[in-house]
Amino acid sequence: MHRTIHCTPIKFHAPQKLVDAIHEEAARQGMNLSEFMRSIAREKVGLN
Known part of the structure; x- marks a missing residue:
């Protein structure tokens, strides 16, 4: 059985270089x- 979890976006502060690197990798x-x-x-939770 699959369960849908609805959540709000997570916000965090990070150095701009890290944010840029994450965007580039995506x-x-x-x-x-x-x-x-x-x-x-x-x-991370083993669903892949």
């Missing part, structure tokens, strides 16, 4: 930032 993988962050979260 683009390299053909994802927008939200998709990229979700893929990292899924990987």
Whole structure:
């Protein structure tokens, strides 16, 4: 059974260089930032 979890966006402060690097990696993988962050979260909890 799949369960949908609705949540609000997470905001955090980070150095601009880190933000730029995350955006660049997301683009390299053909994802927008939200998709990229979700893929990292899924990987961390073993859903990939």
